[in-house]
Amino acid sequence: MKTIVWFGFVLGALSAAGEVILRKPGQKATFKCSVDTYTLSLEWNRGNDLIIRVNGKTGFTVRDPKYKDNLKLRGTSLEISGVTEEDAGKFICTADGRRKENTLLVVSVSASPSSELQLGSEAMLQCQVKGLHPPNSPVQWKRPNGGPNSESQTVQLKSVAHSDEGNWQCTFSYEGGEYSESLEVKVQDPVPKTTAPSPSTSSKDASKPTCPNCFNPPPSTDVVLLGLSWWMWVAVGGGCLVVILLMVFVIVLCKRIKRRKRKFHHKRNGRQPLNPKTYCQCDRPAAAAKPQQGRRKEKPSALPLQPLLA
CATH class of the missing domain: 2.60.40.10 (Immunoglobulins)
Known part of the structure; x- marks a missing residue:
């Protein structure tokens, strides 16, 4: 009987001791509880701080908002999607009165x-x-x-x-x-350093012909500006001048054509000058001349008196 009691005590102590999990920053860590299912309640704590508590009968969940969203409950297990150095510590699971501890150690190794x-x-x-x-x-x-x-x-x-x-x-x-x-x-192994040849050596090597029996043309004396010779610049300038003259000719020609069209429409739509009117002449005596205004009419002279007949 004592053996059975001691065996149960050892199993309880081992289940309570839990396991140690090593992770590097950024990895995922999963903490398992002592049971896969529960009836009354499930609770996860980090040290003495509550992370999440679930009521098995009602399903009501209480979660501490200060913990990050990367802490998620998967069944009875607790999962951290992205481990950081601040996540290191003890995570304790209590399900229906059974307790299990999980210790997270975050290890960072580097070489500089x-x-x-x-x-x-x-x-x-x-x-x-x-x-x-x-x-x-x-x-x-x-x-x-x-x-x-x-x-x-x-x-x-x-x-x-x-x-x-x-x-x-x-x-x-x-x-x-x-x-x-x-x-x-x-x-x-270190990369060997390459030394640049001295100017005197390079100039001497450049003066020596690489092929003794080959004809090496003399270096060109053309003036090169921006990768083009002088005759290429002359050709480009002449072409640009021709294009400018053509543009001027086309502009002048268009203006003359518009001016002629404007004159043609003006003559076509303008009014023609009226011819002098001709009036009919009637054969009738001319009207008496009106007396000149401003002069007094003279009274007719009195007739001489005739002698009365006897």
């Missing part, structure tokens, strides 16, 4: 200036682990040959050698477990 190093150059390897408890837990680099380098998050290579090429292991421990993250380093 890059993972492809030049032979004889300087480089720095760096390993950062977020979520360790205590935070100052030792982090150690192992060389490609398996030998330890130093108990430090940073390795300074003063002069890169071919022996530095290979997979470097960043190792650390957490709650009794050993974990590591690898970084592949490549070493390349």
